[in-house]
Amino acid sequence: MKNCAIVGINWGDEGKGRMVDFLTDHYDVVVRYQGGGNAGHTVINSKGRFALHLLPSGIFRSEVVNVLGNGVALDPENLWIEMQDVLSKGIELTPKNLKISDRASLLMPWHRELDGLEENRLADKKYGSTKQGIAPFYSDKYQKKTVLAGELFYPERLHAHLQDLLEWKNLTLEKVYGAEPYTMDDLYAWVNEYCEKIKPYICDTGAYLRSAQQEGKNILFEAQLGALRDLDYGIYPYTTSSNTTAAYAPIGSGLPSLQLSDVVGVVKAYSTCVGEGPFVCEMFGEEAEKLREAGEEYGAKTGRARRVGPVDLVATRYGTEVQAATKIALTKLDVLSYMEKIPVCTHYLVDGQKTDRFPFPDALDKAEPVIEYCEGWNCDIAGVRRWEDLPEAAQKYVLMIEEAIGCKIAYVSVGPERESIILR
Ligand code: GDP
Numbered sequence: 001m002k003n004c005a006i007v008g009i010n011w012g013d014e015g016k017g018r019m020v021d022f023l024t025d026h027y028d029v030v031v032r033y034q035g036g037g038n039a040g041h042t043v044i045n046s047k048g049r050f051a052l053h054l055l056p057s058g059i060f061r062s063e064v065v066n067v068l069g070n071g072v073a074l075d076p077e078n079l080w081i082e083m084q085d086v087l088s089k090g091i092e093l094t095p096k097n098l099k100i101s102d103r104a105s106l107l108m109p110w111h112r113e114l115d116g117l118e119e120n121r122l123a124d125k126k127y128g129s130t131k132q133g134i135a136p137f138y139s140d141k142y143q144k145k146t147v148l149a150g151e152l153f154y155p156e157r158l159h160a161h162l163q164d165l166l167e168w169k170n171l172t173l174e175k176v177y178g179a180e181p182y183t184m185d186d187l188y189a190w191v192n193e194y195c196e197k198i199k200p201y202i203c204d205t206g207a208y209l210r211s212a213q214q215e216g217k218n219i220l221f222e223a224q225l226g227a228l229r230d231l232d233y234g235i236y237p238y239t240t241s242s243n244t245t246a247a248y249a250p251i252g253s254g255l256p257s258l259q260l261s262d263v264v265g266v267v268k269a270y271s272t273c274v275g276e277g278p279f280v281c282e283m284f285g286e287e288a289e290k291l292r293e294a295g296e297e298y299g300a301k302t303g304r305a306r307r308v309g310p311v312d313l314v315a316t317r318y319g320t321e322v323q324a325a326t327k328i329a330l331t332k333l334d335v336l337s338y339m340e341k342i343p344v345c346t347h348y349l350v351d352g353q354k355t356d357r358f359p360f361p362d363a364l365d366k367a368e369p370v371i372e373y374c375e376g377w378n379c380d381i382a383g384v385r386r387w388e389d390l391p392e393a394a395q396k397y398v399l400m401i402e403e404a405i406g407c408k409i410a411y412v413s414v415g416p417e418r419e420s421i422i423l424r
Helices: 017-026 076-090 107-126 134-142 147-155 157-178 184-201 205-214 246-253 286-296 313-323 333-338 390-405
Strands: 003-008 029-032 041-045 050-051 065-068 098-103 217-227 264-267 271-273 307-309 328-333 341-350 353-357 369-377 409-413 422-423
Touching: 003 029, 003 065, 003 184, 003 246, 017 041, 017 264, 017 409, 029 205, 041 369, 050 076, 050 134, 050 313, 065 390, 076 205, 098 134, 098 184, 098 205, 107 134, 107 157, 147 157, 147 184, 157 184, 205 217, 217 246, 264 409, 286 307, 286 333, 313 341, 313 390, 333 390, 341 390, 390 409
Parallel strands: 003 217, 003 264, 029 065, 029 217, 065 098, 264 328, 328 409
Antiparallel strands: 041 050, 271 307, 341 353, 341 369, 409 422
């Protein structure tokens, strides 16, 4: 597994951070290549419990070099706060083990504000943004109206660029939303307080990655969210504003010639979804509350209660295809141990037709889940480390998912800790 991407197959929160933390043992470099601080990876290891938003999950292994690629939404303020938190817990972060792409665009102070203003304007039609400024950020990036991290090394050009952007952005803030304009003083306060702090870590990460590749280093590519949130292949417009698919790794990392040798798709043993939009297999009431409690399904960034449901084989098969996964890591199997019978969404009913194909986003509103039940195993499996020690009913459940999605389940996770995993 020389070049391996770890990606989400579902709606995000599948446990990717936990898998990266586990697999980084075999890798020299870990790269984040898309997204921003709008989602969280929770990692639990001997150093403590960490909610990472932007930092790659390889930072806990001292010999791993971590890269934030050009495809990420680089929020200097949140990144610096996150770095402070990690540093305060004794994790080392130096320009040697953390490298930020000079081609990454900076998430500006107004992006977060614009996210909130737009969600308020949309009122009950809102998309359920995490208000971290990600949509306004990527819109501006595509309009070429952001600042590249490397511009911090060219103060004169930066000054002129900030002035142009300020004039342009204040038009939107004042005229569209009736909000307060920003001043150059505001922007320089932000530059000095946050951008200058992360500046020592900014470098030509593309050149670094190319040399790492030539030296035969093993590189892991880490994505945020999941296939169903991909801007192009997800449930538009209830997607994120970047590509969460493995196919984006070459562009967003700084290695355009990259050929991935492996894609590990992370699937949760049941479904969760944060925010608005169709979620065909959603459970409600007491049944949902029990699953939410058992899986501790509350957002790492927002604390929001996640919507929950049974494993959705239709969406998971689609996610596996879209990610071109070569292996699957199934996480949180232990959470289902309390169920006597385990519901599984095997098909959708769309306009009265039973289908196992994932439909066009608009058709999802009308889709109904077809639910079948598997036997539960009714015992604690958190301590199991070998496949043959898993109860037969649990093995059957894993094999049923494997067959339905057509991809080998190579890892079965039975707890949040690094070692709580079964290799198949
Ligand atoms: P990510 O963004 O995909 O990394 O996912 P999150 O961090 O949002 O959610 C995964 C949550 O599940 C974290 O709190 C993990 O510690 C936890 N977790 C991961 N794998 C397992 C597992 O196999 N069992 C249990 N009980 N918890 C797990």
